[in-house]
Amino acid sequence: MSRIERKVRSLVTADAEMKAAIETVLDSATDNEVQWVDVRDEITSGQWGRLIEKGILVDGDSGFQIESPDAVRAGLTEESATDEIESSSWTKWDKGAAGLTVGLFAGYAWAPARNVVAGAIDVVLGPLTNIVPFYVVVMIIALATGLYSTLLRVALMDTEKMGEYKARMDEIKQKREDAKERGDEEALEEIQQEQMEAMGDQLGMFKEQFRPMVWIMFLTIPAFLWMYWALGFRGGVEHYAFQNIVIPFAGEVSWTTGIVGPMQIWIVWYFLCSMAFNQIIQKGLNISMTPSSN
Known part of the structure; x- marks a missing residue:
């Protein structure tokens, strides 16, 4: 699991609403870049700040660039978010x-x-x-x-x-x-x-x-x-x-x-x-x- 994928999973685990916020950023990106003005009506400034703090969004040419979009998407998948070993159930x-x-x-x-x-x-x-x-x-x-x-x-x-x-x-x-x-x-x-x-x-x-x-x-x-x-x-x-x-x-x-x-x-x-x-x-x-x- 990559560093970015692990960070995305960590964010989603801590706050389930972050999944929708990250999906919004991915959908709003053009040439893998997104600006605050593009998403401010759909996500909070706190969520935006968390993405920057965690390094999921990094400085780009005209806005913020999504660091490793494929890893971000992988971190949002159900398999990754629930990457746990299935334990034996008691009868x-x-x-x-x-x-x-x-x-x-x-x-x-x-x-x-x-x-x-x-x-x-x-x-x-x-x-x-x-x-x-x-x-x-x-x-x-x-x-x-x-x-x-x-x-x-x-x-x-x-x-x-x-x-x-x-x-x-x-x-x-x-x-x-x-x-x-x-x-x-x-x-x-x-x-x-x-x-x-x-x-x-x-x-x-x-x-x-x-x-x-x-x-x-x-x-x-x-x-x-x-x-x-x-x-x-x-x-x-x-x-x-x-x-x-x-x-x-x-x-x-x-x-x-x-x-x-x-x-x-x-x-x-x-x-x-x-x-x-x-x-x-x-x-x-x-x-x-x-x-x-x-």
Whole structure:
């Protein structure tokens, strides 16, 4: 996009009435020149001044010359004025999962909700505690959450679109650095405006990232509530008496012993297993979660 096209788009974005003013100037020009007297009945002096200030109108032989008429017209086109990356829309199922996820968070603080959710999950996980030690149960949970988390990100997050967002932001950043090196204050002002317009890109990128996260939390929170419920976390009723675990430097300790600040051993063990399994799954399936700006 040329400098003039970007300026025209900036003007139209800031003030929709500028589009009609610029079209009037284009239509009134003769040999690519126009005088104030030709347009003063149709546009305001403020609009005329803005066109001169932005360099869209420059000194001509007998009046003002339109700087790059083709670029000005391109800046007025709908495609240019709405030059945004189309973000993925959330379905009713996505929104429903988000609402239920918010409700599941209540289980962390409200025992009745936790008992209902954990009791339902215990139908699946309870029998495992009679077969394998608790640390293996946590590993199985971490493996399951790692697998569906990876698959949900692949299915719901458009990494190509994420790459487009990243590429645009990297381009703006590079142009800003180049303008600073040149000491080009006018270009810096234009880039500042472009950055403001690109705020929508950051929102779109957040939506792309958060959509699979909603489903991941929707499926993971119940498993966490079951572990809370089973261990009697935060003074709750302990529903299972799991065998203690032996860890380096501390020896034999219970699963609810604090190890990293307020974080108890079972939480740390889950996150360690989850990170390890995530890496193995992504490597094994040859999946990259990092958007490319190429």
